[in-house]
Amino acid sequence: MIRQSPDNQIESAFPPLARVPYHVGMIMDGNGRWAKARGLIRHAGHRAGVDNIRPTLEASVEFGIKVLTIYAFSTENWSRPIEEVSGLMRLLGMALRSRLQELHENGAQIRHSGRFTGISEELQKQILHAVDYTKHNDRIILNVAFNYSGRGEILDATRQIIKDGIDPDSLSEETFSRYLYTEGLPDPDLIIRTGGDWRMSNFLIWQSVYAEYYSTPTYWPAFDKTELYKALVEFNRRERRFGSVPDAE
Ligand code: FPP
Numbered sequence: 001m002i003r004q005s006p007d008n009q010i011e012s013a014f015p016p017l018a019r020v021p022y023h024v025g026m027i028m029d030g031n032g033r034w035a036k037a038r039g040l041i042r043h044a045g046h047r048a049g050v051d052n053i054r055p056t057l058e059a060s061v062e063f064g065i066k067v068l069t070i071y072a073f074s075t076e077n078w079s080r081p082i083e084e085v086s087g088l089m090r091l092l093g094m095a096l097r098s099r100l101q102e103l104h105e106n107g108a109q110i111r112h113s114g115r116f117t118g119i120s121e122e123l124q125k126q127i128l129h130a131v132d133y134t135k136h137n138d139r140i141i142l143n144v145a146f147n148y149s150g151r152g153e154i155l156d157a158t159r160q161i162i163k164d165g166i167d168p169d170s171l172s173e174e175t176f177s178r179y180l181y182t183e184g185l186p187d188p189d190l191i192i193r194t195g196g197d198w199r200m201s202n203f204l205i206w207q208s209v210y211a212e213y214y215s216t217p218t219y220w221p222a223f224d225k226t227e228l229y230k231a232l233v234e235f236n237r238r239e240r241r242f243g244s245v246p247d248a249e
Contacts, residue, residue, distance in 0.1 A: 066141065
């Protein structure tokens, strides 16, 4: 977006930032409240939430983010009313059907983080196809955390490590990370949560130990490019020390 400043200079509404997080995790909360505030049913909020993924991905590419992990369905979400759960399952299927080609043509690589347990065979196939179809794209990675639980991920990794007979004494954090769903992805630098809460909600708990956390009261369907930019500006204000002390001390 370009705007005209008072002295007639053209200036960008989004000046370049010194640092852009490579990997952003997004806890997309507030669909229900967004819908309620408009007198709509919760499903309409989830639909609007799905519609907001594309512009967010475009803005992410524009700002130079290389990996965007979106929390689309947590294993805890199974406890929601059955109609809401099946609505969310349907939405992922529809999004993959209607958006896959466009995502592919725009260079997005789709990844899935989560379990297949409980997901219909049809949806499993769609997810596997989307991942395979886009695997060589490298403009941005859209990692969809669907049927995801951070603790579940750690358990799944541990089970596989035991099955593979890895020597406990030689097990390193690097090896462990390779057993996570996010294998090969760098840890997130920034986790954004919409909807006003300050909770991790079992999201990327192994990977986010040094991530900066940003929470905004804006509901997910209303989270736009300006909101994303604000989060990136705040990220630039933070001093990331990774457990060490600043040089001056
Ligand atoms: C929380 O809103 C949102 C989720 C359950 C996860 C995010 C889901 C979407 C953006 C739509 C589904 C996306 C895909 C790809 C299937 P909430 O219902 O908890 O909102 P509330 O806190 O206001 O009730």
